[in-house]
Amino acid sequence: MSRALATTFNTEPRILPQGLDPMRLPRHVAVIMDGNGRWARQRGLPRMMGHRAGVEALKRTLRLCNDWGVGALTAYAFSTENWSRPGEEVTFLMTLFERVLARELEALEREQVRIRFLGELEELPEGLQRLIADATDRTAMNTGIHFNVCTNYGSRRELVRAAQRLACQVAAGTLAPQQIDEAAFAAELHTAGEDDPDLLIRTSGEQRLSNFLLWQLAYAELHLTDVLWPDFDAGALERALLDYQGRQRRFGGVQTQP
Ligand code: IPE
Numbered sequence: 001m002s003r004a005l006a007t008t009f010n011t012e013p014r015i016l017p018q019g020l021d022p023m024r025l026p027r028h029v030a031v032i033m034d035g036n037g038r039w040a041r042q043r044g045l046p047r048m049m050g051h052r053a054g055v056e057a058l059k060r061t062l063r064l065c066n067d068w069g070v071g072a073l074t075a076y077a078f079s080t081e082n083w084s085r086p087g088e089e090v091t092f093l094m095t096l097f098e099r100v101l102a103r104e105l106e107a108l109e110r111e112q113v114r115i116r117f118l119g120e121l122e123e124l125p126e127g128l129q130r131l132i133a134d135a136t137d138r139t140a141m142n143t144g145i146h147f148n149v150c151t152n153y154g155s156r157r158e159l160v161r162a163a164q165r166l167a168c169q170v171a172a173g174t175l176a177p178q179q180i181d182e183a184a185f186a187a188e189l190h191t192a193g194e195d196d197p198d199l200l201i202r203t204s205g206e207q208r209l210s211n212f213l214l215w216q217l218a219y220a221e222l223h224l225t226d227v228l229w230p231d232f233d234a235g236a237l238e239r240a241l242l243d244y245q246g247r248q249r250r251f252g253g254v255q256t257q258p
């Protein structure tokens with residue numbers, strides 16, 4: 001299916017807003033989806049309703065990114081620290097992930113989304129693990145946006161795991177310590193094969209990384225917004241992309257003349 005056809009499915013095609021330069025879009029956007037609980041509290045609702053609304057915001061953002069030509073979207077759905085939340089909330093989130101994945105898989109396939117889940121997946125409920133394996137397999141050959149869902153993800157764990165995997169190769173005699181360079185290290189991360197994010201968005205006014213992609217975000221541009229995640233919409237994404245396009249990325253070099 002062509003990209004144009006894929007993106008017209010089920011809804012009107014969304015055209016890149018005027019003012020955004022299609023040639024200077026971030027190839028990879030990462031997002032810390034924060035503020036579901038506060039969104040619910042503002043409405044006198046239980047936190048769970050905020051998570052439900054958060055799923056709608058994620059679906060919206062994925063479609064917009066796909067339509068506007070962003071190559072990859074990596075979303076932080078559940079951190080290794082989020083297990084410390086009340087058991088009721090953790091159980092609700094795991095069930096929500098299962099339901100949404102089961103319900104949305106066909107649409108993801110049709111829209112040519114390639115979905116992957118990044119994190120310590122073997123610690124997730126078995127039903128969810130099965131759905132994840134199925135969704136990953138069924139969308140692996142898709143040609144549209146790369147959609148990475150960080151689930152039971154923690155960057156420090158990911159880095160330790162990479163170090164262990166490299167150490168095992170050295171111990172087995174298949175790798176010399178001198179061969180461990182940045183590329184070899186990146187190849188052992190959950191994000192292996194994906195370019196580093198160009199833009200990180202964090203919603204809800206928080207200004208921290210919360211153990212997200214510590215290696216990969218080394219040179220990402222940061223867009224921090226007060227918008228609560230369930231309210232994140234086309235306008236909010238457009239503002240983030242405009243903010244990004246107004247930056248000059250130098251990667252440690254000097255400013256180039258216009
Ligand atoms: C983000 O929203 C969703 C997850 C971490 C699963 P929060 O649940 O952290 O919402 P706040 O920060 O309490 O508002």
Ligand code: IPE
Binds near residue numbers: 032033035078079206
């Ligand atoms: C980060 O949000 C994790 C996810 C969005 C999944 P948190 O709400 O858990 O982060 P902190 O606790 O405010 O740092």
Ligand code: MG
Binds near residue numbers: 034035036
């Ligand atoms: Mg939060």
